[in-house]
Amino acid sequence: MKLEDFSILVIDENPDRAAIVERGLVESGYTRVSRIGTSYNLVERIQALAPDIIIIDLENPDRDTLEQMFQVSRVIARPIAMFVDQSDSNTIREAVEAGVSAYVVDGLRQDRIRPIVEMAISRFNAFDQLRRERDEAKAKLNDRKLIDRAKGLLMQEKGLTEDEAYNLLRKNAMKQNRKISEIAQSVITAFQLEF
Amino acid sequence: MSLKQVRLGFVPLVDCALPVVARAKGFAEEENIDLTLIREMSWAAIRDKLSYGVYDAAHLLAGIPLAARLGLGGMPSQRIAVPMALGRGGNAITVSTRLYQRMLEADPAAMHGPRGLSARALKKVIDEDRAAGRPIMSFATVFPYSSHNYELRYWMAAGGIDPDKDINIGVIAPPRMFDSLRNGWVDGYCVGEPWNQRAVFHGDGVIVALKEDIWARSPEKVLGVREDWVQSNPDTVDALVRALVRSAEWADQPENRTELAQLLSGENHVGASFDILRASLLGRPVLKPGDNPIEAPDRHVFYRYTATFPWLSQGAWVGIQMQRWGQVDASVDFNTLISDIYRPDLYRRAVKGLDVALPHDDWRVEGVNDAADRAFVGPDAFLDNSIFDMRNFAGVGG
Numbered sequence: 001m002k003l004e005d006f007s008i009l010v011i012d013e014n015p016d017r018a019a020i021v022e023r024g025l026v027e028s029g030y031t032r033v034s035r036i037g038t039s040y041n042l043v044e045r046i047q048a049l050a051p052d053i054i055i056i057d058l059e060n061p062d063r064d065t066l067e068q069m070f071q072v073s074r075v076i077a078r079p080i081a082m083f084v085d086q087s088d089s090n091t092i093r094e095a096v097e098a099g100v101s102a103y104v105v106d107g108l109r110q111d112r113i114r115p116i117v118e119m120a121i122s123r124f125n126a127f128d129q130l131r132r133e134r135d136e137a138k139a140k141l142n143d144r145k146l147i148d149r150a151k152g153l154l155m156q157e158k159g160l161t162e163d164e165a166y167n168l169l170r171k172n173a174m175k176q177n178r179k180i181s182e183i184a185q186s187v188i189t190a191f192q193l194e195f
Numbered sequence: 196m197s198l199k200q201v202r203l204g205f206v207p208l209v210d211c212a213l214p215v216v217a218r219a220k221g222f223a224e225e226e227n228i229d230l231t232l233i234r235e236m237s238w239a240a241i242r243d244k245l246s247y248g249v250y251d252a253a254h255l256l257a258g259i260p261l262a263a264r265l266g267l268g269g270m271p272s273q274r275i276a277v278p279m280a281l282g283r284g285g286n287a288i289t290v291s292t293r294l295y296q297r298m299l300e301a302d303p304a305a306m307h308g309p310r311g312l313s314a315r316a317l318k319k320v321i322d323e324d325r326a327a328g329r330p331i332m333s334f335a336t337v338f339p340y341s342s343h344n345y346e347l348r349y350w351m352a353a354g355g356i357d358p359d360k361d362i363n364i365g366v367i368a369p370p371r372m373f374d375s376l377r378n379g380w381v382d383g384y385c386v387g388e389p390w391n392q393r394a395v396f397h398g399d400g401v402i403v404a405l406k407e408d409i410w411a412r413s414p415e416k417v418l419g420v421r422e423d424w425v426q427s428n429p430d431t432v433d434a435l436v437r438a439l440v441r442s443a444e445w446a447d448q449p450e451n452r453t454e455l456a457q458l459l460s461g462e463n464h465v466g467a468s469f470d471i472l473r474a475s476l477l478g479r480p481v482l483k484p485g486d487n488p489i490e491a492p493d494r495h496v497f498y499r500y501t502a503t504f505p506w507l508s509q510g511a512w513v514g515i516q517m518q519r520w521g522q523v524d525a526s527v528d529f530n531t532l533i534s535d536i537y538r539p540d541l542y543r544r545a546v547k548g549l550d551v552a553l554p555h556d557d558w559r560v561e562g563v564n565d566a567a568d569r570a571f572v573g574p575d576a577f578l579d580n581s582i583f584d585m586r587n588f589a590g591v592g593g
Contacts, residue, residue, distance in 0.1 A: 043365070061368030063239040064338055067268050068366035071339045071522065089271070096247040101239070 009051035010035040143181035150184035198229035205254035216442035226434035255419035258340030274422035278541035286406035290383035295401035311578030314354025345516035347385040414509035436545035447498035500573030507558040
């Protein structure tokens, strides 16, 4: 079977992550990649697509439904979980940690499957990294806003200059071993109480 | 003494109570365990994370350790040990209000008789559908290797229904059950509480049989731990079992049930409404929208009746059901295999020194409702009064 002949189905409740996985697979030469989100007629859709490999996020509750489907062999052409080869326990562990699971039609050779699963693992990890960075950036921006607001209040209510207001926040943060944004939040809360 | 970290995965159901209580009421900490609870929405996910070391311990369906050992579901064989059970009860079979009306019209006598035999009415509805050329109905359970699947099939078979031919039985994760019934994707299901009471409270479903109507001593959830973890952390296993057994004792007291409902209603635990959880936990479930609650004192049994003891005969029964429904080859000898998975020896070791009453043997003949040990093990009748003696299955076919 040539790469482009593999039919791969990506099931993910997160459409952004599914798109990243799909793009990775297409860029590696797999052309028959489809993706679906959560759907109540999952069994019918899978039967219609007849994938050779299903990549699904590990925590997706649809997995319980899939496992039933695979246990009843008459429903689909004997697919089984990827986790068949004991010698592959490192790949499995990496997959579980990355939050990837995969189901594979019986009879596909392990060496043809591994690159696909590894691609999914690396894309899941990359997605996690992106999300972490985005969350951190958001948190930083939020901190900045709090500090600016607290500075504004101190300048307005206590007649401090901007530098003095910032130094006051910093000094208190160091003394209390807390983040400047936390001190800023307390300042804001305190001034709100007075109003 | 520093606390030992234990990560435990659970699925949002009333029977996740023991780990929740162990953490919230300090029983884990008293055993020097820092218990981290992680909520999972799927049994496959919890099995995989336990198997590959993301979790140290898990709230599992009684059949999962057996299926994992046999490498069912495509995973390589996993050695998961069961040092204790996490209580009994809590499941029910709920049908849509529409199907309930049809069952009532088709066979009022069956619907007013013992609930364990209410499938006779379902059989009549199935016959009507067949005669009219209508498509077969769909029911759902929570996992292929769940006690729910075996209870639903037991109930149907006793009513003359062939669950493999007369009906579709699919799988839906517990938190999605209610929506599936409400949206008409399934006609009925077997799931643990609070997902039955929820359908009744919202007017979408009627409970036609309780777990205890099918088999009063039927096994439910167990504590699963990897065998290698048991070997390298024997003291932690003992401490965890002790903490959970003491939690069970607390959770079984009627005066603590309201507080337990409050605890479980939190979004990070079960996340269902307090009223629904309390109705179930007080043993006063409502079976039909608008009805008064019934008295079902054994709806949730956490401690009494040896509900935390990992009875070999209960585990073997699950294995025999796997064979009955063609999931496992008849040559598998569950009578031997079960004592390698269910570990009453670990339970006995852990509770030594605690005031926990222990049975003399690790197994018993199940289904004898008036057995000499009735007060100790609780009501024990199958809906068809059958007797399960695991010795009859020793080395079946192999």
